Amino acid sequence: xxxxxxxxxxxxxxxxxxxxxxxxxxxxxxxxxxxxxxxxxxxxxxxxxxxxxxxxxxxxxxxxxxxxxxxxxxxxxxxxxxxxxxxxxxxxxxxxxxxxxxxxxxxxxxxxxxxxxxxxxxxxxxxxxxxxxxxxxxxxxxxxxxxxxxxxxxxxxxxxxxxxxxxxxxxxxxxxxxxxxxxxxxxxxxxxxxxxxxxxxxxxxxxxxxxxxxxxxxxxxxxxxxxxxxxxxxxxxxxxxxxxxxxxxxxxxxxxxxxxxxxxxxxxxxxxxxxxxxxxxxxxxxxxxxxxxxxxxxxxxxxxxxxxxxxxxxxxxxxxxxxxxxxxxxxxxxxxxxxxxxxxxxxxxxxxxxxxxxxxxxxxxxxxxxxxxxxxxxxxxxxxxxxxxxxxxxxxxxxxxxxxxxxxxxxxxxxxxxxxxxxxxxxxxxxxxxxxxxxxxxxxxxxxxxxxxxxxxxxxxxxxxxxxxxxxxxxxxxxxxxxxxxxxxxxxxxx
Numbered sequence: 118x119x120x121x122x123x124x125x126x127x128x129x130x131x132x133x134x135x136x137x138x139x140x141x142x143x144x145x146x147x148x149x150x151x152x153x154x155x156x157x158x159x160x161x162x163x164x165x166x167x168x169x170x171x172x173x174x175x176x177x178x179x180x181x182x183x184x185x186x187x188x189x190x191x192x193x194x195x196x197x198x199x200x201x202x203x204x205x206x207x208x209x210x211x212x213x214x215x216x217x218x219x220x221x222x223x224x225x226x227x228x229x230x231x232x233x234x235x236x237x238x239x240x241x242x243x244x245x246x247x248x249x250x251x252x253x254x255x256x257x258x259x260x261x262x263x264x265x266x267x268x269x270x271x272x273x274x275x276x277x278x279x280x281x282x283x284x285x286x287x288x289x290x291x292x293x294x295x296x297x298x299x300x301x302x303x304x305x306x307x308x309x310x311x312x313x314x315x316x317x318x319x320x321x322x323x324x325x326x327x328x329x330x331x332x333x334x335x336x337x338x339x340x341x342x343x344x345x346x347x348x349x350x351x352x353x354x355x356x357x358x359x360x361x362x363x364x365x366x367x368x369x370x371x372x373x374x375x376x377x378x379x380x381x382x383x384x385x386x387x388x389x390x391x392x393x394x395x396x397x398x399x400x401x402x403x404x405x406x407x408x409x410x411x412x413x414x415x416x417x418x419x420x421x422x423x424x425x426x427x428x429x430x431x432x433x434x435x436x437x438x439x440x441x442x443x444x445x446x447x448x449x450x451x452x453x454x455x456x457x458x459x460x461x462x463x464x465x466x467x468x469x470x471x472x473x474x475x476x477x478x479x480x481x482x483x484x485x486x487x488x489x490x491x492x493x494x495x496x497x498x499x500x501x502x503x504x505x506x507x508x509x510x511x512x513x514x515x516x517x518x519x520x521x522x523x524x525x526x527x528x529x530x531x532x533x534x535x536x537x538x539x540x541x542x543x544x545x546x547x548x549x550x551x552x553x554x555x556x557x558x559x560x561x562x563x564x565x566x567x568x569x570x571x572x573x574x575x576x577x578x579x580x581x582x583x584x585x586x587x588x589x590x591x592x593x594x595x596x597x598x599x600x601x602x603x604x605x606x607x608x609x610x611x612x
Contacts (some may be wrong), residue, residue, distance in 0.1 A: 118298070119208045119221060119232060119305040127309050130203050131230060137173040140225045144182070147174060153236050153249070154183050156430055171195060181209070181223035184235040186216040207305075221302075224249045226278070227258065229310050232302055233276050239348075242429065247299045248350045250278045257337045257381050258282055260458055262484040266332035270371070272323070272364070273338045275350060277303025280315045283333065290315045293325045296349045323367050330373045336364060336380040342454055343424055344445035351427075357449060358384040365399045365459060372405070372463035379487075380459045386414075388450040393472050400470045405461040406491065409472040412457045417446040420454045462491055469494065477544060486542030486599065493597050503589055509603040511569070511592060512562035516541040517600050519554055537600060545598050552577060553591055560601060566592060 122130065144151045148167050152160060164183050168175040173195045179185050189212070192201065201217065204210040209232070211218050222235040233249040248254075258279060266287040271280035274292035280303060283290045292303045292315055300319045307315040318325040339351045340361055346352040353360045361382035368378040386392040392411075400407045415423070421442035425435060458478070479486070500506040516539050524533040535554060538546040549557075552573070559569045570588045574581040595601040 121308045180219040186218040268331045269333040270331045272336040334378040378461040386453040407470045410458040507567035511560040
């Protein structure tokens, strides 16, 4: 395994990679796109061709991206001997005769260098494979609430990518994983990136942190729903979605008041049972508010096909694998498999659970949007009556956009619809009437809601009581979904 370097030497190694251009932008420019080497994709010859001209960057790419050995004589003019010595000392390289052989993959992401096993290990079906920062890791990284935390936990850390990012806004971060190889990679990555407030421990689930509580828990657990357990990093070891359920059940005991638990997961829909009912049981009487954001839904047969392509590169046993998967799903009455995100917040009092479909997760970080959603519900709970809400000072989000659609008619263009959209955070939209749009346009934070509604009532031919009721119904909905904030709550101020 990799060896930790003294801080000064790790910094020197990082600096060389940076000066050589080993970053996300350069990978895109040099390789054409950030494409992982893969036997399945048959792309290694193209990647070798793109890195055929010797230089510091192409040599690093051939070692730590494509994963091939290179002769020491070819390397010498471009990589200083002192850097090669550091790579050998850390075991990122080993020497075999005249060849320098890479011992890990290095993925530049979000300003970090992240070491992992090479992609060839998944082609070889290594059960203890430690995966590089993949799309689910990157999604959870965007999903994470990045407010200051005293103690944060990356549960099922893998390479520790989430822990590295959380270190910037946390006093202390703990990274745990059942796979001891993952713990070693996470520890090495903290060292390589000069991060000193991350601790790494091996262990199953919450066992390594018994009795400890956190302000933030992030988890990208092995949530695949499969009849077997081939890979530690992705295959759920319990029946169906049992592992995700257990983590949800156990997390509240490890959260500080107002602490957040955020997890990617998959869950099944069983014949004769609504999936909302199934998930509702996960959150019963747990002392947390909960928000489930359901993304895509997959038919079991398609899901089985997707998983089989990840098990093996050969088609020899496809029929047996498929029959095993479908037999497992049919025996348990699985009708569909849902994918999504779960966020919980520890809070005293009456707790709420909301489950929603989301078309697409934002491509930019959206942890602040998650936090604003919880703050919005807090605000509404603190203003349950019309009279209290009327004293708030609403402000339309600067990220709100009003779009009007016209349609062609015999008399020319005619307005067809008016839609209010948010351009930041979750891609939310709602149809509105022109009077509602005018009402919202007057919500600039300088007047109370009562004053804004009274002004609208004076301009329209409708009973004031009716105008007030309709405006209050609209504003409650728009506050909850982030279109409107109120001056009384700083946490609702759009970021």
